[in-house]
Amino acid sequence: MTVLYAIAGAGILGCALYMVLSRNLVRMLLGLSLLATGVNLLLFLTGRLASRQPPIVRDGEKVLGDAADPIAQAMILTAIVIGFALTVMFAVLVLRAWRSVRSVDARDVDAAERLGTTREREAVDD
Amino acid sequence: MTDGWLLVAPVLLPLLGAVAALILRRHVAVLAAGNVAVSAALLALSILLFVRASESRSVPAIVFGNWPAGMGISFTAALPGVALVVVTALVALAAALYALVDVGPRRRRAGYDALTLALIGAVNGAFLTHDLFNLYVWFELALIAALGLLTIDRKPAQIDGAIRYASFAMLAATFILLGVGIIYGITGTLDIGAASAALAHRPPSFASAVAAALLLGGFALKAGLFPFHLWLPASYHTGPTAAVAVFAGLLTKMGFYSLLIVLAGVFGIGTGGLGAAQLVPLLGWIAAATMIVCVAGALAQTDMRRILSYHVVAQVGYMMAGLALATSDGIAAAVFYMIHSIIVQANLFLGAGLIRRTSGSWDLTRAGGMVRTNPLFAAVLAVPLLSLAGIPPLSGFWAKFIVIRESLDAGMAWLGGIAIIAGFMTIVSVSVFWSDACWKEPHGRSVRRVPLAGLVAMSILSAATLAIGLMPQWLWIVARLSAQAIGALSGGAP
Numbered sequence: 001m002t003v004l005y006a007i008a009g010a011g012i013l014g015c016a017l018y019m020v021l022s023r024n025l026v027r028m029l030l031g032l033s034l035l036a037t038g039v040n041l042l043l044f045l046t047g048r049l050a051s052r053q054p055p056i057v058r059d060g061e062k063v064l065g066d067a068a069d070p071i072a073q074a075m076i077l078t079a080i081v082i083g084f085a086l087t088v089m090f091a092v093l094v095l096r097a098w099r100s101v102r103s104v105d106a107r108d109v110d111a112a113e114r115l116g117t118t119r120e121r122e123a124v125d126d
Numbered sequence: 127m128t129d130g131w132l133l134v135a136p137v138l139l140p141l142l143g144a145v146a147a148l149i150l151r152r153h154v155a156v157l158a159a160g161n162v163a164v165s166a167a168l169l170a171l172s173i174l175l176f177v178r179a180s181e182s183r184s185v186p187a188i189v190f191g192n193w194p195a196g197m198g199i200s201f202t203a204a205l206p207g208v209a210l211v212v213v214t215a216l217v218a219l220a221a222a223l224y225a226l227v228d229v230g231p232r233r234r235r236a237g238y239d240a241l242t243l244a245l246i247g248a249v250n251g252a253f254l255t256h257d258l259f260n261l262y263v264w265f266e267l268a269l270i271a272a273l274g275l276l277t278i279d280r281k282p283a284q285i286d287g288a289i290r291y292a293s294f295a296m297l298a299a300t301f302i303l304l305g306v307g308i309i310y311g312i313t314g315t316l317d318i319g320a321a322s323a324a325l326a327h328r329p330p331s332f333a334s335a336v337a338a339a340l341l342l343g344g345f346a347l348k349a350g351l352f353p354f355h356l357w358l359p360a361s362y363h364t365g366p367t368a369a370v371a372v373f374a375g376l377l378t379k380m381g382f383y384s385l386l387i388v389l390a391g392v393f394g395i396g397t398g399g400l401g402a403a404q405l406v407p408l409l410g411w412i413a414a415a416t417m418i419v420c421v422a423g424a425l426a427q428t429d430m431r432r433i434l435s436y437h438v439v440a441q442v443g444y445m446m447a448g449l450a451l452a453t454s455d456g457i458a459a460a461v462f463y464m465i466h467s468i469i470v471q472a473n474l475f476l477g478a479g480l481i482r483r484t485s486g487s488w489d490l491t492r493a494g495g496m497v498r499t500n501p502l503f504a505a506v507l508a509v510p511l512l513s514l515a516g517i518p519p520l521s522g523f524w525a526k527f528i529v530i531r532e533s534l535d536a537g538m539a540w541l542g543g544i545a546i547i548a549g550f551m552t553i554v555s556v557s558v559f560w561s562d563a564c565w566k567e568p569h570g571r572s573v574r575r576v577p578l579a580g581l582v583a584m585s586i587l588s589a590a591t592l593a594i595g596l597m598p599q600w601l602w603i604v605a606r607l608s609a610q611a612i613g614a615l616s617g618g619a620p
Contacts, residue, residue, distance in 0.1 A: 039300050043303070043307040046308060072307075082263065085270060086266065093289050097286065109282075111286045112361060115429075
């Protein structure tokens, strides 16, 4: 089971990295959010799928059944929130880029590169 | 109890300031004064914390939620984090003073002060935390604040720069998160001290190698080390100067500090621990390539911000050279270099911003005449520039000298040689910079006066550089103690 999860996680990461390398900014955005998903799946495995570490011990009981590692879950929960925040942030950037150059091709979004090229003659104000 | 409050104050104070700045968004004058006041208070509290931490025999620490040590998220006032918090506050104060002249009402209403304070809080959090996952979270908070600052004017160039920055940083964050997750999987703890103690008694495994490689990759991306340096000069030149000075000073060093803590502290490179033998040769090559390639990049540019951006990453190469030596003194050299570099880089960006204000262009070929119109500014600017080049008696000389001396001592003379070559190239770049901006006659345009607040901001940082340069001994002691503290982590001591 663990191996299956690991392979699935690695597959998602591979697809995500392929998409991040794309020239299309929307694909890059999707790739980055997919990347976060793949990492979360792999983080699950670090806490073992079914460890014997009980987060809460019920009153009067000595032995518990299967319980998952709470720290791994807390990590994933935090990572999901952060991943969402960053994806939204990146989506806003892509949207602004599309508004200014009407293109989502990374080759067209090159205003920063042109700004400071050697012997740039145009003074840019604040 | 007061120690606990003092320990979280460097994080809590700027974050509370950020909330207050959001509420008072419309009152521009209050924002400007508040930013300076919070930064000054932060500096005072950080110095107090540093003194407390150096006085007390045991390291002040706090575990949130009163968990036993090693279980909950903890903050510790250990070196080198405490020293870096003091330097962070110094840079924050200088940037806040510079913002008085550089950041207008429009940017302040857009949230400049709230974002800057949140960034400072996040950087301090990363320097003080003793928990790997917490470290990752502070990196993300700093990233979001930095993206906000970088795009504050919503110009196409800023959006483009932010896209480059965001995509690289998110990739790095993913690597870091995976590395942290794997370490948790191996050791069952996220506490830095407990994790390194658990790793020390364990034979090297495939998982630990993958974790070390992922963390090296992720933090190297954040620190701008070769071959991941390309995003930095492509994005740093678009933001407001005061903010970029903070970025240049702190963000790459935050990445390098984490690299130092993880590789030397958790994986025990300095003490011959797990993974040391495999990673050390690689680190040397990364350091050498960063130094040479990035200084060469700086020589090819004429835009002041681009030149300085390349220098930012080139300087990280020197710190990496210290870490690559894998000795306790090498790590001390890296810490010394880090503290010197934070002050100098921030100061240089402030100086470039003032040149731009007075001569009207970021391009060095169009600047000039500063020495005649603003002689005091030319002198203040010379301090960080000469320090960057490593001219005695400024802080940069000692930092380079220590790195080169330790590389000779550690039997890696070739690394010291490359550091010397890169140093000569830096001297060329710096002399071109100063003589173009200050000596050369401007092309038919008048040069205005430098605003006083900007000059005061630069003078604070230049004075700090001079102080380190004239009295390097005590900072070297701090650096040595830092190296011992990092070594003690991997030695398995609690």
